[in-house]
Amino acid sequence: MDLGLSEQQELLKNAAREFLENECPEQHVRDMEEDEKGYSPELWGQMAEQGWQGLLIPEEHGGVGFDFLDMCVLLEEFGRALVPGPFMSSVLGGGVSIMEAGSDAQKSEFLPGIASGDLIFSLALTEPSARFDESGIECEATVSGNDVTLNGTKLFVSDAHVADYLVVAARSSAGVCLSIIATDQDGVNVTPLQTIARDKQCEVVLNNASGQLLGADGAGWDLLKPIIQKYTVAECAYLVGLSQMDFEIAVDYAKERVQFGRPIGSFQAIQHKCADMVTDVDGSRFIMYKAAWSIATDQPDDETTMAVNMAKAWCSEATRRVVAHGQQIHGGIGFTKDYKVQLYFRRQKRAELAFGDADYHRELVAQQLGL
Amino acid sequence: MDWSDTTVQSTFRDDVRDFIMTRLPDRYQGDSGEGEDFSGGWQADRKSEDAKARGAAENWAGALSEKGWVAPAWPKEYGGAGLTVMEQFIFNQEMAESGAPSVGGMGVSMLGPTLIVHGSEEQKAEHLPRILNGEVAWAQGYSEPGAGSDLASLQTRAVRDGDEYVINGQKIWTSGAHFADWLFTLVRTNPDAPKHRGISFLMLDITSPGLTVRPIIDMGWNHPFNETFFEDVKVPVTNCIGEEDRGWYVGMTLLDFERSGISDAISYRRGQKELREFLVSGAGKQFTRQDFSVVRKELADRAVETEVLFNFAFRIVSIQDSGMVPNYEASVNKMYSSELHQRMARTSTKAWGLYGNLWAEDSAYSPMNAAHVRDYVGSVPHTIFSGSSEIQRNVIATRGLGLPRG
Incomplete structure (x- = not known):
């Protein structure tokens, strides 16, 4: 029993925090909200030099070969700095998908490029039905040997506008299948959507788009399960870092802001909000790490599934409470575009909804409890 | 990061589990711990009119005592098990999993550790063994009608008279006083000092003349706690733990045992x-x-x-x-x-x-x-x-x- 970070994880965390404080300051986050690409290729390259895009990828494929728990330590820092760009899309949506479902040839073909940052991937899972279950996959796939032809619309696909490849979940005669498609073909039409977090989620219309099969035809949903689990916990890790920072900003503000002749942080009405915030942030951190640990150490399937659903159920709602308190503590200034705390509030909602909100995961918990 | 036991931890866990399985009296099997009114717990059973209940309390205390597990956190030199914090955690986990009642109540959890840190050798020798063998159960007299969350404003007065203190006042919420033999309490010895600095920590026999324990029935019709009245109750000065007027700090000692809940x-x-x-x-x-x-x-x-x-x-x-x-x-x-x-x-x-x-x-x-x-x-x-x-x-x-x- 030990809930502390390893020495290696401490190093990773400290290095990431220092790097991101320098290279991804608030102004960069704001600039990327208005930027067409939504990320800086220069920062993307620097992150690859740190080995981050390849953190999970085995050394034989050009990566660093760290485990999933380490990745969550890094993503906590990403949430703290609100790092814009296709990192999770490429690393979780592309890298993890290929590691879980790819052939040796596909791993050799794509993983080194993901690790080096030369290739950007994204996962095209959801559709206009906005469902996260198997029946939400209606995009049509025609499979012939290793070749796949796709027709349909995928929606809420993060960073598709800058991705070189998409991992697409679609339905063939055999069931759900995964495929890898290049985005620079006529049959792929990508339109970014405007979102609360000003991130880049896209509509992807597939019109006889062609690609290669990833994993066996019909096995797609089973293959997706561990991918979705990791991506879900990754979103939790991002939320932990995000809410930790929102909380720290609010506490600092409460110490400085003077009304009625004293810092507002000396009022119990504010103090008790802060106490609830730290409880929610800490609660989020450990339930997220429990799920990440469960995945990284290959605990029994039913325990891991429960841990993941519990983590997203809790983190989605607890971090929402945190950023709401963060706004309230700031009063009017927090509602302005110029002040930083709103950046956290808007991004929390995106991650809260990604891969299912609290209600969605609570329902899955209830089912597993036999209710 | 690791949510599982190390090999050493799991060996210790197995030991505790085996011990509970073989030694826990039938009366406590499948129990879910102590009730709100202390019913079913060791504290009530040892004073029960039912001989079976008294026997179970005695057997279980004896079994724990053989292993030094009545007071798992106390150092070995004082009759505890000297368990590490992690071992205490595992011990407490297994006790809770099986619903086994703890033995020794507040004597083990509060008074003992306070004595070990602040008590004189005479005080330790007199009281620690009697906590460990289940002879004496302790209750805590801290809160007063006018001193709840603001405990340091307590007013129960102790006046020095030769080798004795004479106590007058009232305590409230004295949990389990109706099963206890002794009371440890915070009293005001110096009304002129700043409120934290005029308090002393005293131990007294609950049968002392002038001391009255009256039940408080709670809203669930249970009797977990009491009011305790002091009318010229005499306590030897040797029953003061630590220095006179420094009792607040004695009572607030951060005790080095597992407090994870x-x-x-x-x-x-x-x-x-x-x-x-x-x-x-x-x-x-x-x-x-x-x-x-x-x-x-x-x-x-x-x-x-x-x-x-x-x-x-x-x-x-x-x-x-x-x-x-x-x-x-x-x-x-x-x-x-x-x-x-x-x-x-x-x-x-x-x-x-x-x-x-x-x-x-x-x-x-x-x-x-x-x-x-x-x-x-x-x-x-x-x-x-x-x-x-x-x-x-x-x-x-x-x-x-x-x-x-x-």
Whole structure:
């Protein structure tokens, strides 16, 4: 029993925090909200030099070969700095998908490029039905040997506008299948959507788009399960870092802001909000790490599934409470575009909804409890 | 990061588990710990009129005593087991899992550790062995009618008269005083000093002349605590622990033992599991409300929240295990656990609809022996005693987060 970070994880965390404080300051986050690409290729390259895009990828494929728990330590820092760009899309949506479902040839073909940052991937899972279950996959796939032809619309696909490849979940005669498609073909039409977090989620219309099969035809949903689990916990890790920072900003503000002749942080009405915030942030951190640990150490399937659903159920709602308190503590200034705390509030909602909100995961918990 | 036992930890866990399985008296098998009124616990059983209950209390105390496990946290030189914090955690976990009652009550958890740090050799020699062999049970006399959350404003007065103190005043919420033999208490010895600096820590025999214990019946019709009145009660000055007027600091000593609150998390998890199993069973279905879906997600929420509480407990013990002292974290656990307890009781009673207001344990109409409605009432003081939720939030905000005091 030990809930502390390893020495290696401490190093990773400290290095990431220092790097991101320098290279991804608030102004960069704001600039990327208005930027067409939504990320800086220069920062993307620097992150690859740190080995981050390849953190999970085995050394034989050009990566660093760290485990999933380490990745969550890094993503906590990403949430703290609100790092814009296709990192999770490429690393979780592309890298993890290929590691879980790819052939040796596909791993050799794509993983080194993901690790080096030369290739950007994204996962095209959801559709206009906005469902996260198997029946939400209606995009049509025609499979012939290793070749796949796709027709349909995928929606809420993060960073598709800058991705070189998409991992697409679609339905063939055999069931759900995964495929890898290049985005620079006529049959792929990508339109970014405007979102609360000003991130880049896209509509992807597939019109006889062609690609290669990833994993066996019909096995797609089973293959997706561990991918979705990791991506879900990754979103939790991002939320932990995000809410930790929102909380720290609010506490600092409460110490400085003077009304009625004293810092507002000396009022119990504010103090008790802060106490609830730290409880929610800490609660989020450990339930997220429990799920990440469960995945990284290959605990029994039913325990891991429960841990993941519990983590997203809790983190989605607890971090929402945190950023709401963060706004309230700031009063009017927090509602302005110029002040930083709103950046956290808007991004929390995106991650809260990604891969299912609290209600969605609570329902899955209830089912597993036999209710 | 690791949520599982090391090999050494799992060996120790097996030892504890085997011991409980072979030595726990039948009376305590399948128990869910002590009730709100101390019923079924060691404290009440040792004074019970029922010879079987007295025998069970004695046997269990004897069994624990052989291993030094009456006081697992105390150093070996004082008759404890000298367990590491992690071993105490595992021990407490296994005790809670099996529903085994702890022995020694506040003597083991509070008075003993205070004596070990601040007591004279004579005081230790007189009192520690009698706590360990179950001869003396202790009660705590801290709160007063006018000194609750603001404990340091206490007014019970002790005046020095030669080799004795003469005490006059009143204590309240004296838990278990009706089963106790001795009382440890905070009294004011210097009314002119600043409020924290005129308090002394005294021990006294509960049968001392002038001392009266009167029951307080709580809103669940139980008798967990009492009012204690002092009228010219004489206490030898040798019963003062630490220096006169320094009792506040003696009483507030940060004690170096496991304080994760793991047993709460375990009992909540077990309670919820029993509830869910009963809900879906044939016997349970007749009580279950028709619109059950209103409860379903609440039950899932309580299960998630219980996992959060487990993690908070694990965090405390891993902080302690790495040689550090928890700061605001223990306050988070107390606050979170007590508030979760109340949410749980609310959800559980909700599951039963109208049947949720039946109180009789032995009525065929009462689902699960009315345990949940009783818990709904019984959990009310949990956010109040041992530092209310408001006090805990103050501590978290000021001591933990460094916010300025009001």
